[in-house]
Amino acid sequence: MALSDMKCRNARPDLKLQKLSDGDGLQLWVPPTGARLWRLAYRFGGKQKLLALGTYPAVSLAAAREARDAARKLLAAGIDPSEDRKQRKVLQYGFGDSFRAIAEEYTAKLKREGRAEATITKIEWLLSFAYPTLGTRSIREIDAPAVLRVLREVEVRGRYESARRLRSTIGSVFRYAVATARAQNDPTYALQGALTRPTVTPRAAITEPKAFGALLRAIDAFDGQPSTRSALQLMALLFPRPGELRAAEWSEFDFDKAIWTIPSGRMKMRRPHQVPLSKQAVEVLRGLHAITGRGALLFPGIRTAKRPISDNTLNAALRRLGYGKDEATAHGFRATASSLLNECGKWHPDAIERQLAHVENNDVRRAYARGEHWSQRVDMMQWWADYLDKLMAQNGKTIERRSKPLSKV
Template sequence: MKYKLTDTAVKAAKTKPDGKPAKYTDGGGLYLLVMKSGKYWHFDYTYEAKRKTVSFGVYPDINLKTAREKHQAAKELLARDIDPSAYKQQAKAEQIAITENTFEAIALEWFTKTSPQWSQSHSDKTMSRFKNDVFPWLGNLPIATIDPTTILKCLRRVEERGALETAHRIKQTIGQVFRYAVVTGLRAPRDPTADLKGALPAYRGKNFAAIIEPVQVGQLMRDIQAYKGHLETRVALQLSAYLFQRPNEICAMEWAEINIEKALWSLPAEKMKMGQAHLVPLPKQCLELLEEIRPLTGHRRYVFPSMTDSTKPMSNNTVRQALRRMGYDNDTMTAHGFRAMARTLLDEELEVNIAYIEQQLSHAVKDVNGTSYNRTKHLRQRIAMMQQWADYLDSLRAGTQVIPFKAKAG
């Protein structure tokens, strides 16, 4: 087909003398429509017995050569029985979907839907990792275009600063975002983190240091009882040992959560790592400690308010630093180590049913049917266990013996 227009003619093309649009035909249905607002390339064609028009863009952004190339491509689509207008709309929609579905947009959508089930601390850590370690490198990229190599470069930056464990956790979170994108409309073709298996060095986590020998535990309890620092810190140490909850849970204990009459501490779901409400039976030793500290902090929100800002809870570091001052370094005993201490001795020395221990540690425990225990499951047995544990610690402090709780098989 012989085209009619030239570059010079296109450049000189004007509206009609009266200002109305003028049409400059190039051939084969391609023409330049000149209006007061600009010059537009159009292609008129027939598809399924209907007269249709598709636009190729505005001159001079689309010059004569490019307009003819688009015209030829449209004719080839027609030869394959494809409507050029519908094809253009579909391509435009796909491009919009790609550019709008950035990794950051999908990640924030995933975070909004899943984070209500998490503890506040886990939620904060996840968002912090996104903002500091992921979004600056992947955030603006269309999620469907991100490949394993791009993700690995992001992870290497974290690894190279010595945070290998964090790099592994970030890889896991990125994978969760991709899988969410796949199942919510195929906004990503697949999870590319699956190709990164073995790409990062293996992380061998270090367990929290804990004292698990009964004689040494007795000495620890004597040292805590003789602690010369603030009363709040000493009581926090003692409750850490008696109750073996996570350090942040102990430090953020609130008076409103404590039922003295029922001897129960009720932790709301938002405070818990697993995102589920938790009940902690309070042995008589703990009730006595709470009464001891009540005149000092009972009028506050927190049982252990911060020394610098009474509207905030005690820092987790307070217990750790107290242990250091008593001579227990980080390789000997940690604030989190009270949990491992209780887990080991309740099992090996007092022979308590492991399910009761795991539930009291607020771990994800399921029964034989695969159902998660609710917070009141085995409460009677756990109340007895907690009192037995407190008595056992007191006996170790005094150097006496205690008869085991019960057989494990119960």
């Protein structure tokens, strides 16, 4: 019996999938979830096939019948309606529907949006694990078990965190495909909880004041590259993310206003960040300028001045000072500053969070706090530098940082 609009509207879900027929292969599917889905069942090349025609009531009964009639005309002409739809989408968007084609288009979109080069490289590296198995397959044919097989191949190597990030990245590709009408769903949602949860090991950091003072004295006595010593001193004084400091350029520093402005392209949250410079930080920077000030970078690499020092340079320097990876890391200076600044009770927690460039999740609160706490942060950073000088003191005397003042920067 043919369907009516009233019957479509009154269709209610049951414990099992219901298939209401309108004739000539047109069916209204009502799964237990309550959705109402138009499907066209047909045979082509001796095989039973299915074509999705949309959802009711977004696609009315009349529109679904028109789509059915159009599909039957294609069948009469010897054309598979499913393949015809795929070809039309290729012509519409100018690309194929393979997983790799869509993934590469997705990464190209991220590049146009100005995502950090390191982020793009990491995404492309993760996707390389999926290409051998999924790369040439139509994204519509890839289901959750197929994705899980790829993730398991990464898991068996003990790379649990990489497997979890790969699931997220594959999910982003699928959601992009859904948005561009080349996929109907993201199968990675069904894999939540299917992967081994990695053990999270926090980065090592010294948070006891006396022990931190010993580290500061060791840094001051560092006998390696003077620029590396300056980098460690600035990590302690300014506690940025290591990558933000390593790639810093002299043009970002305003010594008259005592401000370091980090551009959005190097910030984790893609927002520019300003750092107040204490007198001690300016002194270290002036000394460093005498060494590397002729170039653009504060910390140029040894092989080429066009690239900064590697991400391992600072950690290697800490190892050379005798601090193991379970004792101190370059990133750990942030945890040290956060702990000691909060424990002293002198500064508003929001000011500390803003200085750490931690972004408020609430959009309204973030907009309100954008310019908040600047004057307190200026005072806090000078207090922090003075406090570090006290921690460095031996026998009541403060050690002067080894740097060469420059008359003009």
